[in-house]
Amino acid sequence: MRDYRNSVYRPAAFARRAKSLKMGNTLINIKNHSLNFAISHKGISLEPTNPFWYKFQVVSASFRNFLPSLEYGEHESNFFKLLTNQQQSYFEQSLQDVPKNLKVRFHGYTLQDIKARPGVIATFHSGSFRMIGHYLAKNDVPFALVVSKNGMQKENELVNMKYDSQKIEHLGFNLINANDKNSLLRINRELRDGKNILVYVDGNTGTGDDLTSRNLISIPFLNQHVKVRAGAAFISYLSKSPIYPVVSTRQWKRVPCLDFFSPILPNKELNRQIFIEQAVSRIYKYLEKAVSKRPWQWETWLHLHAHADIVNPIAEQISESVNTERKKKRLVRFNEEDYSFFNITGEYFLFRKRDYQCFGIERWLYRRLEQIYRKDYPFTVPLLQRNHMKDLITNRVVLEI
Structure with missing residues (x-):
């Protein structure tokens, strides 16, 4: 040998x-x-x-x-x-309608509150994560989706396959390239126009390349820390818009469920960095509860090594x-x-x-x-x-x- x-x-x-x-x-x-x-x-x-x-x-x-x-x-x-x-999640994205067995739970507010005060809908790649956008569209909640440059074409194809031009126009649906240096300006404009911003906070891109470095923070998650993009909280603070945390899970017999947790309201009395860290940590706490019970529901396990601290x-x-x-x-x-x-x-x-x-x-x-x-x-x-x-x-x- x-x-x-x-x-x-x-x-x-x-x-x-x-x-x-x-x-x-x-x-x-x-x-x-x-x-x-x-x-x-x-x-x-x-x-x-x-x-x-x-x-x-x-x-x-x-x-x-x-x-x-x-x-x-x-x-x-x-x-x-x-x-x-x-x-299963990729199969569900091609369904023509929201599944009848979809469970939706609001904790302390209603869908009408989101319509009345648009904000940042912060969610994760967990459970049936595509259901969030479909649920918003079905209930005529205007929103724009923040997506990485690499996913723009794919998301556009999914939208065109899922909705007709009349529905897209009615929602005023737009895709925002997270890697575009002007993405923050576009997001602010969409919020002023009465649209919500749907963001997957466990994605690996920030809002604009110029914001990437200050958009990355380390927060506690389960037994370790994880380095995450803080774009959702950053946008909330600058635009004075609420954050609506949403976690998608699968319940018994894999029934899809959406939990809309209590809004996080921007507090200008807090230092910006403190607000961002507190807000992002709170969002991930909701995910932590779901993941600790059923680890397989979170798709980002496949990429977590790249963000682990x-x-x-x-x-x-x-x-x-x-x-x-x-x-x-x-x-x-x-x-x-x-x-x-x-x-x-x-x-x-x-x-x-x-x-x-x-x-x-x-x-x-x-x-x-x-x-x-x-x-x-x-x-x-x-x-x-x-x-x-x-x-x-x-x-x-x-x-x-």
């Missing part, structure tokens, strides 16, 4: 050669190739050769960091439920077995709770889940990790030590059983 002591995996090389999933490296980016997912997860074996392997491991890392109470054994089922929910590092909680009968052999297993490995376009990586770090490794080591993971060969501690793979034991990439 080849000596890998000078490999990029060595502990001393971690900080120097590690690639972070949050760096946006094209090799590491998650591609949304599950839109046509229509297979029950019961018949799928998530092995390293499975096309969903990489995506699952990254989502599992976010489950580990943000929801440590979720047992590792539940990660896979929640991952496939997430993909199923994503598929790890402030509460979770120590490895794995304890090795002390089975004396097998102690003589000192067999090992792969520590899949804390590590994984990828093969992406011919490059090989060891993945550390606690901080989303990827370490480039050579092909032969990747194959050994795969063999250990599959239990294809009875690898032991002495065998790894003899073949210069002691680092795998030291760093708990493999665990003695």
Whole structure:
């Protein structure tokens, strides 16, 4: 077996050669190739050769960091439920009308209040998130949708498919490019004209490139912090418009539900930055309650690694077995709770889940990790030590059983 002591995996090389999933490296980016997912997860074996392997491991890392109470054994089922929910959401966007079983709950106000005082409708990519726009349109609530530059064409096609020209004209419906430097001016104009602004606050774009840096803040979310765009609160403060937080979920038997939570009113007596941080944190608290109960409802788990701010590092909680009968052999297993490995376009990586770090490794080591993971060969501690793979034991990439 080849000596890998000078490999990029060595502990001393971690900080120097590690690639972070949050760096946006094209090799590491998650591609949304599950839109046509229509297979029950019961018949799928998530092995390293499975096309969903990489995506699952990254989502599992976010489950580990943000929801440590979720047992590792539940990660896979929640991952496939997430993909199923994503598929169902895309199916629902083509429905001709709002589903009859849609539940809508207003907490302390009514739809008429939104019509009477237009504001920023702040929501997330959770549950049946497309239902929010459809519900507003069905009830003749004028609104403009803020969307990234990359999504403009797709959203325009959806609108044209969903509504006829008369309905679009009646609503005065517009799409606003979030990346346009003039987007803030357009948003203010739409608000003055009596329209609401629908914003997905867990999107990865800000309102205008010139506002991007000051639009990014870190707020508490579940067990960690997350870096989010503060555009919705920024707009509210400048325009003196209320924020209407909305969270879409699926109830029992996947019944779609929209919760319109209490409005957040701009307070000019507060420092702008303080208001923004308080408002955004409050919006995410509503999402937090839904996600902690049913993690699979939030589509952004697929991209959360790009926005994660790890402030509460979770120590490895794995304890090795002390089975004396097998102690003589000192067999090992792969520590899949804390590590994984990828093969992406011919490059090989060891993945550390606690901080989303990827370490480039050579092909032969990747194959050994795969063999250990599959239990294809009875690898032991002495065998790894003899073949210069002691680092795998030291760093708990493999665990003695």
